[in-house]
Amino acid sequence: MKKRILALWIAILMIASIFTGCAQKSESGDPVSSEPEKTVFRVGMECSYAPFNWTQKDDSNGAVPIMDSSDYAYGYDVEMAKRICEANDWTLEVYKIDWDGLILALNANKIDAIIAGMGVTEDRLKSVDFSDYYWSGDMVMIVKEDSPYVDATSLEDFKGAKVTSQLNSVWMDLIPQIPEVDEQPGLGGNSEILVAVRSGKIDATVLGETEAYSAVLANPDLKIVSFEKGKGFDYSEGEASNAVALRKGDSELQATINEVLAGISSEERSKLMAKITELQPMAE
Known part of the structure; x- marks a missing residue:
């Protein structure tokens, strides 16, 4: 009886070693890399x-x-x-x-x-x-090239203008700084905003300087209006x-x-x- 039990244990250990060996090899037979996966x-x-x-x-x-x-x-x-x-x-x-x-x-x-x-x-x-x-970057405004606001030099010049920008953006928060502005509901993204300016639905939008340059590069009928210090928007460096x-x-x-x-x-x-x-x- 003892010999049979001993033989059984030897067989179990041999099978376990075979499966362990298989687990350490890939399908090609090469060892599987033990290097950790990248973060x-x-x-x-x-x-x-x-x-x-x-x-x-x-x-x-x-x-x-x-x-x-x-x-x-x-x-x-x-x-x-x-x-x-x-x-x-x-x-x-x-x-x-x-x-x-x-x-x-x-x-x-x-x-x-x-x-x-x-x-x-x-x-x-x-x-x-x-x-x-x-x-x-800086904060600027975009208008159509034939807009009456194209030669504006200060926020004062946009008095009464219809203005909007991207919903829940830093730019939208700056619009109330324009005197007597006719603030329009915020829009979903730059493409929608630029279409609104080009179609005349709004007179102007507020954008970062980099985004504005990108916009006029793609739309030559739009122009950037920037301001001298003290005549434009008041914002923090982080904004x-x-x-x-x-x-x-x-x-x-x-x-x-x-x-x-x-x-x-x-x-x-x-x-x-x-x-x-x-x-x-x-x-x-």
């Missing part, structure tokens, strides 16, 4: 906000796949996300999310960061933290800048991203933005 960095953006981010049909110029889609994302924000991932050996995943849903998605842990040309405001700081700035939004208290990720951003000089950022603006789909 995935999930980034949310609109993918419709050139030159910061947009949607295209292929991976040209270094565009990356949009998750759960056959399309690709590219733009200045995508390049910033790629550099953060390259510096840390992370895998980048881009998720296309409507503007109003970005912070909700971040705080629901559906994404790890928002890189979407987002300005830093006191209201947003209540629900998210931000990295250092990765882009800064005119863009940073990566992170969940509250995610200080480790914040420090990691800031380290990467610190290694990108202002000259390099300007050159990259100039290149990206020329590549945007609307400019073709």
Whole structure:
């Protein structure tokens, strides 16, 4: 009896060793790598906000796949996300999310960061933290080239004008600074806003300087109206800048991203933005 039990145990051990050996080999017979998988960095953006981010049909110029889609994302924000991932050996995943849903998605842990040309405001700081700035600009207005406001030099000159911008944006918050402005309901995005200006539905819109340059490059019948200091909008540096939004208290990720951003000089950022603006789909 003892011999039979001993033989049974030997057989069990031999079978176990065979299966253990198989588990350590791939289908090709080569050993399976024991290296840990790369960290995935999930980034949310609109993918419709050139030159910061947009949607295209292929991976040209270094565009990356949009998750759960056959399309690709590219733009200045995508390049910033790629550099953060390259510096840390992370895998980048881009998720296309409507503007109003970005912070909700971040705080629901559906994404790890928002890189979407987002300005830093006191209201947003209540629900998210931000990295250092990765882009800064001025605040301007856009009008039609034949508009009576095209030669305006101050906000005073826009008295009574019909003005709007993107809903829930920094720009929308600036409109009440225009004397006796006829503020119109906020619109969904830049494309819709520019159509409204071109059609005469509104007289002007407020945009960041970079976005405005992008808009007139694609629409030569539009013009930028900028202001001298003291004659334009009153805003903070954060409102005119863009940073990566992170969940509250995610200080480790914040420090990691800031380290990467610190290694990108202002000259390099300007050159990259100039290149990206020329590549945007609307400019073709």
